[in-house]
Amino acid sequence: MATAIVNIGSLLTNDPSLGTIENAAIVVDGERIAWAGPAAAVPAADDRVDAGGRAAAPGFVDSHAHLVFAGDRTSEFNARMSGRPYTAGGIQVTVAATRAATDAELDANVARYVAEALRQGTTTIECKSGYGLTVEDEARALRIAASHTEEVTYLGAHVVPPEYAADPDAYVDLVTGPMLDACAPHARWIDVFCERGAFDGDQARAVLTAGAGRGLVPRVHANQLRHGPGVLLAVELGAASADHCTHLDAADVDALAGGTTVATLLPGAEFSTRAEYPSARRLLDAGARVALSTDCNPGSSFTSSMPFCIAVAVREMGMTPDEAVTAATLGGAQALRRDDIGRITPGALADLVVLDAPSHVHLAYRPGVPLVSAVWRRGARHR
Numbered sequence: 001m002a003t004a005i006v007n008i009g010s011l012l013t014n015d016p017s018l019g020t021i022e023n024a025a026i027v028v029d030g031e032r033i034a035w036a037g038p039a040a041a042v043p044a045a046d047d048r049v050d051a052g053g054r055a056a057a058p059g060f061v062d063s064h065a066h067l068v069f070a071g072d073r074t075s076e077f078n079a080r081m082s083g084r085p086y087t088a089g090g091i092q093v094t095v096a097a098t099r100a101a102t103d104a105e106l107d108a109n110v111a112r113y114v115a116e117a118l119r120q121g122t123t124t125i126e127c128k129s130g131y132g133l134t135v136e137d138e139a140r141a142l143r144i145a146a147s148h149t150e151e152v153t154y155l156g157a158h159v160v161p162p163e164y165a166a167d168p169d170a171y172v173d174l175v176t177g178p179m180l181d182a183c184a185p186h187a188r189w190i191d192v193f194c195e196r197g198a199f200d201g202d203q204a205r206a207v208l209t210a211g212a213g214r215g216l217v218p219r220v221h222a223n224q225l226r227h228g229p230g231v232l233l234a235v236e237l238g239a240a241s242a243d244h245c246t247h248l249d250a251a252d253v254d255a256l257a258g259g260t261t262v263a264t265l266l267p268g269a270e271f272s273t274r275a276e277y278p279s280a281r282r283l284l285d286a287g288a289r290v291a292l293s294t295d296c297n298p299g300s301s302f303t304s305s306m307p308f309c310i311a312v313a314v315r316e317m318g319m320t321p322d323e324a325v326t327a328a329t330l331g332g333a334q335a336l337r338r339d340d341i342g343r344i345t346p347g348a349l350a351d352l353v354v355l356d357a358p359s360h361v362h363l364a365y366r367p368g369v370p371l372v373s374a375v376w377r378r379g380a381r382h383r
């Protein structure tokens with residue numbers, strides 16, 4: 001059953017040989033794209049959908065999200081934005097609520113945020129553990145995540161839980177030992193929060209190499225709050241991505257430009273904490289590959305909106321609208337080492353957004369406006 005989507009006013013493909021096509025059409029066959037090109041050349045199909053002159057683009061690929069959690073941190077955000085001191089437990093509040101939640105509650109939360117993201121055009125979303133921090137709670141977070149997405153990341157090394165505060169190295173032994181044994185079967189990736197107050201360079205290396213030994217591919221929370229060893233470690237270990245990349249020196253930029261590790265920028269975090277934004281411009285000018293993601297989490301970036309991240313990246317991080325939309329689609333696919341998503345090309349999964357706008361540039365030009373009027377995921381239309 002092939003469906004032709006015709007009368008697409010402007011189609012961003014991310015395929016170098018197709019580029020952006022004015023007056024375009026796409027043929028979807030099953031869950032894949034069978035054809036994309038100028039409307040005048042569209043091949044015959046069983047069914048026909050008229051896009052009404054709207055723009056279309058690949059579905060967004062959100063390669064960094066923390067969706068398995070319970071509880072709420074409204075009061076922490078409210079205090080921060082009101083300039084009031086806030087001394088409650090931060091991430092530990094989420095850890096306690098997550099440990100206390102039932103499987104059904106956590107599953108319903110993940111389902112809600114995945115659906116919320118899909119309505120906004122996200123057709124692939126990565127999901128990390130990291131709010132359980134016990135063998136059982138991390139393994140169950142990954143099992144629940146895996147029932148909603150194939151891009152599952154073991155983040156036992158998110159923060160040292162209170163019961164190990166006096167002996168962080170013993171927690172690293174747990175993360176690289178029994179917890180890894182329980183978690184590796186449910187995950188594709190391993191991640192570590194390499195930051196002062198979380199895990200230092202040696203601890204991060206131990207976590208990532210242990211995970212790699214079990215077939216998990218590294219990704220790193222790197223250089224978010226201050227300069228640190230995370231980016232260089234990520235590149236050295238061949239990590240798929242170094243995420244945040246807010247505080248970089250010249251050696252970090254050179255390493256990212258010269259390696260295969262994608263720099264994943266998460267402007268929702270800086271927005272929601274009133275922090276300094278990373279410079280996407282500096283990375284792009286150096287030749288690094290850049291992805292945009294939401295970092296959706298209850299503490300520092302509670303947005304699931306890729307269009308919001310695109311708009312902020314253009315306004316605050318020096319990206320052009322084209323660069324930002326490409327980073328939110330193809331860039332995310334590269335950060336997940338996928339060549340079947342993030343582009344509209346024959347053989348790719350039929351994941352695309354139709355925008356109530358004449359061009360994908362409107363995603364940055366019209367911030368906060370719900371432009372996503374239709375979403376196709378794996379060949380099925382979701383709205």
Ligand SMILES: [Zn+2]
Pocket residue numbers: 064066221295
């Ligand atoms: Zn994160």
